[in-house]
Amino acid sequence: MGTEDGERVGLRERKKQETRIALSWAAIRLAVERGLENVRVEDIAAEVGVSPRTFNNYFSSKGEAIAARHLDRARWIAAELRAQPASKPLWEAITDAALARFALGQEGDGKHTPDQQWVAGLRLMLAEPALQGEFFKAGAIAEAELAAAVAERTGTDVTHDLYPRLVAGAVGAAIAVVMEQWMRADPPVPIMALLSDALRQLAAGLPVP
Amino acid sequence: MGTEDGERVGLRERKKQETRIALSWAAIRLAVERGLENVRVEDIAAEVGVSPRTFNNYFSSKGEAIAARHLDRARWIAAELRAQPASKPLWEAITDAALARFALGQEGDGKHTPDQQWVAGLRLMLAEPALQGEFFKAGAIAEAELAAAVAERTGTDVTHDLYPRLVAGAVGAAIAVVMEQWMRADPPVPIMALLSDALRQLAAGLPVP
C-alpha cells in the first residue's frame, strides 16, 4: 500500500472514472437522440469502445448510467456546503452552496451552454417513467450527504435528530422543483433567481403568499 | 350510459381494484417473507389465483406492485387536505390532514397493529435498492396531487407559481424523513409526535435548533 490516503488517485482509478463518465454521457446522448427505447446497452458500450458485459461492471442498468451524471452533480452541493465558512449562517451558506453549483447555463448570449447536454439529460429523466425512479434515488443519496454536512455545521446528530435530514429533504425538494420550473419556463428565467427565491421561502417558513 | 358521475363504480371496476390490491399485498407479503430476490412474478400471480400475464396487466414490474400500496396511502393526504375546512390556516390544515392519515400503529398495547404488514413493506422498500426508485416515484406522484390541493386552497397556480409545489415537496420530504426515523426509533416514539414536530419546524422556517 504505497501511498497514504492523500494521493489515492492511482493511474488506474483515473482510467476507471473516465470510462464510467464516458459510458454515462454516451447513454445520455444516445437516449436523447433516439429515445430511450431505441438504445440498447450494446449501443452504449460500442460507443465507448467497450464490451457490453463491461457496461454492467460499471452500472447495473441503463437508468443508473443515465442518472449517474445527475448524482455526481448533486453530490457536489454537500461538498460545497462544507467549503462554506463556518461563520456564515446556515441558510445563507446553503443558498450560496446551491447557487455555486448552478452557476451554469444562465447566460443568454450566443454562447451555447456547454451543459446543454446535461439539461437534455435532465429533461429526459423527468419525462421517461423508466428513469424517474433512478432520478429520485440519486437525489436521495445526495440528500443524505447534504444532511451529514448540515449536521456537522449545526452540531446536530444525523441519526438521532430530525433536523438535519429535514433540512436536507426540504432543500432537495426545493432544488427539484426549481429545476423543473426552470426547464419549462417559456420566457426563460435565470435559474439562480428561482433557486434563491425558493430557498428564501423555505427559510421563511413557506408563508402563504 | 345509465348512471351519472356519482355512481361510477361499476361492479367491474370494483373487481379490478380488488385484484389490484390483492396482487399488491401478495407481492409485499411474499417479498417480506422470503426476500425480494426469491419471489418471482409467477409466485405473486399464483398467490392471487391469476395468470402471470395478468399480473403485468396491472403492474409493469414487481417494484411497482409493491409500491402501489404506499402510493395509494400517500394519495389520500391530498384528499384529506381538500376535506379540511377552508377557514383553517394552511399549515394547520396540512398538519391535520397528514396526522389523520397516520393515525395508525401507534397504540402500544397488546393489540397487534393491523398495518404491521404495511410497515414491513415500508421497511422493505427502504432497504432494497431495487425498490427505492419506485418508492420515491410514488412519493412524487402524491406530491403532485398535494401541490394541486395546496394551489386550490391558497389561490396559487400550480404551473406558474413555485409556491404550491414547494410546499408539497417540503411536506413530502418531511413525511419521508419522519417515517424513516419512526421505523428505527429504538425506544418507539409515537409517529404523530414526530410528524407534527417536523411540520412545525417546516412552518417555522427550519431555524437552527
Place this chain on the structure above:
DNA sequence: AAGAATTTTTGCGTGACACGCAAAAACGGG
C-alpha cells in the same frame, strides 16, 4: 332472458437484460 358487444384474462412468443463464473488481457510494481 338470449344474444351481441365490450372488456378482461390468458397463452405464447420475442427481445432484452442483469449477473455469476472463469478465462484472458491489461496493467503496475519489483
Place this chain on the structure above:
DNA sequence: CCCGTTTTTGCGTGTCACGCAAAAATTCTT
C-alpha cells in the same frame, strides 16, 4: 522482464416486460 493484481471479456442462465390474438367473462340491448 517477469509476477501478482485488477479489469475486461465471453458465455450461459434465469427473469422479465410486453405485443398480439384467441378465449373467457361480464355488461348491455332489445
